[in-house]
Amino acid sequence: MTERDIIGIFGRMNSGKSSVMNLLTQQETSIVDPTPGTTADTKITLTEIHGLGPVKLMDTAGFDEQNELGIKKLKKTIAALKECDLVLLVIDPATFEYETDKFILKEARSLDKQVIVVYNIFRSSDKNRIDKIEELLTRLRVYHRIVLSAIDINYRQRLLEAILSNYIPKNVTVELLPFVEKGEFYILNIPMDEETPSGRYLRPQAMAEEYITRKWAFPVSYRMNLAKARAGDPSEKERWNTFINNFTQKPKAIITDSQAMDIIKDWAPDDMALTTFSIMMINYMSRGRLNEFVSGIRALNSLKPGDHVLIAEACNHSRIREDIGTIQIPNILKTRYPDVNVNYTFGREFVDELDMNKYKLVIHCGGCMISNQRMAARLRELNATGIPITNYGIFLSYVHGEKILNRVIAPWKARTD
Numbered sequence: 001m002t003e004r005d006i007i008g009i010f011g012r013m014n015s016g017k018s019s020v021m022n023l024l025t026q027q028e029t030s031i032v033d034p035t036p037g038t039t040a041d042t043k044i045t046l047t048e049i050h051g052l053g054p055v056k057l058m059d060t061a062g063f064d065e066q067n068e069l070g071i072k073k074l075k076k077t078i079a080a081l082k083e084c085d086l087v088l089l090v091i092d093p094a095t096f097e098y099e100t101d102k103f104i105l106k107e108a109r110s111l112d113k114q115v116i117v118v119y120n121i122f123r124s125s126d127k128n129r130i131d132k133i134e135e136l137l138t139r140l141r142v143y144h145r146i147v148l149s150a151i152d153i154n155y156r157q158r159l160l161e162a163i164l165s166n167y168i169p170k171n172v173t174v175e176l177l178p179f180v181e182k183g184e185f186y187i188l189n190i191p192m193d194e195e196t197p198s199g200r201y202l203r204p205q206a207m208a209e210e211y212i213t214r215k216w217a218f219p220v221s222y223r224m225n226l227a228k229a230r231a232g233d234p235s236e237k238e239r240w241n242t243f244i245n246n247f248t249q250k251p252k253a254i255i256t257d258s259q260a261m262d263i264i265k266d267w268a269p270d271d272m273a274l275t276t277f278s279i280m281m282i283n284y285m286s287r288g289r290l291n292e293f294v295s296g297i298r299a300l301n302s303l304k305p306g307d308h309v310l311i312a313e314a315c316n317h318s319r320i321r322e323d324i325g326t327i328q329i330p331n332i333l334k335t336r337y338p339d340v341n342v343n344y345t346f347g348r349e350f351v352d353e354l355d356m357n358k359y360k361l362v363i364h365c366g367g368c369m370i371s372n373q374r375m376a377a378r379l380r381e382l383n384a385t386g387i388p389i390t391n392y393g394i395f396l397s398y399v400h401g402e403k404i405l406n407r408v409i410a411p412w413k414a415r416t417d
């Protein structure tokens with residue numbers, strides 16, 4: 001069953017929230033269940049937006065009053081913020097009081113909500129105040145903004161277009177490995193090391209195995225001995241050759257741990273596709289935005305001494321000797337760009353927006369431990385500040401040259417520009 005997307009309309013009292021609600025509901029599609037509320041209540045309307053599907057619209061009460069009713073409304077507004085998928089923040093630029101908007105922006109950020117800012121113009125001269133407001137509330141610039149007059153039906157289409165082109169619906173699903181075909185073999189290259197937990201695969205590995213099996217295809221695991229392979233021990237190459245030559249049906253692709261790229265790039269037969277778990281995961285968690293991570297890698301070419309690069313890991317797993325994020329990638333960076341500063345962020349917290357500006361590039365892990373919503377919020381903030389982002393798998397492939405990068409992104413039909 002398709003879940004309804006929930007759009008919440010927020011803002012100060014008299015900013016025009018109800019007019020925005022009316023603008024959205026004036027459509028041919030019938031309104032199924034309008035629920036009237038009291039002044040403190042959130043008004044709810046179930047409707048359909050062409051191109052988006054069934055939605056629940058919530059028109060929240062402004063909570064500017066400093067009294068009991070204001071507190072009641074505030075509680076309802078916070079509940080609506082938690083529930084909604086998209087925040088429409090309605091601002092009347094003619095007002096000079098922005099505490100409500102500031103509060104909503106802060107809460108929306110901490111809840112990773114998508115936001116569209118709607119400047120509702122009552123007099124055309126009010127438009128001139130928008131720059132001033134954005135100087136005071138710089139966070140507004142992170143989001144898509146639209147200027148309209150909510151009482152004018154002619155703006156309805158523009159509002160709908162702003163929603164359709166800037167909101168990522170919650171029902172969008174992305175295939176984990178879109179290139180997998182029924183009846184084909186897929187190699188999972190898993191070099192277990194001291195960091196590998198016993199008794200289970202890591203989440204991306206387990207997800208890949210499950211996905212391939214579910215698609216009636218055949219996942220086959222190979223435990224690469226990276227230490228031996230890197231030391232040039234011929235027994236490891238022989239073991240690989242025995243493995244790869246024993247298939248009576250040639251596997252279609254190899255999905256490798258990114259840190260094994262230095263070896264597998266030369267060992268993978270040319271006629272076999274090659275990609276990494278990390279690339280698979282970041283494409284999945286970002287809902288198919290792999291191109292942005294591929295474009296981001298180009299920032300490496302313009303790094304200068306003194307620049308800062310941020311390595312972002314979305315979990316706090318135990319880190320032992322050859323950890324990919326804290327040892328392997330920093331070592332490569334320091335060798336190639338000796339005077340570049342490498343910083344780290346771990347877990348669910350991301351960089352404070354004020355600190356973010358100092359980074360020239362963010363290198364993100366697969367992000368398997370955070371929600372799609374949180375990943376989207378990270379991308380939104382980086383996009384708004386113009387900071388490129390790439391990913392472990394892309395980085396560890398690109399350092400071996402353009403050809404390897406092209407090879408690992410080919411299965412995803414991603415662009416290299």
Ligand code: SF4
Nearest residue numbers: 315365366367368369
């Ligand atoms: S969140 Fe990132 S660092 Fe943690 S296990 Fe997943 S991909 Fe690895």
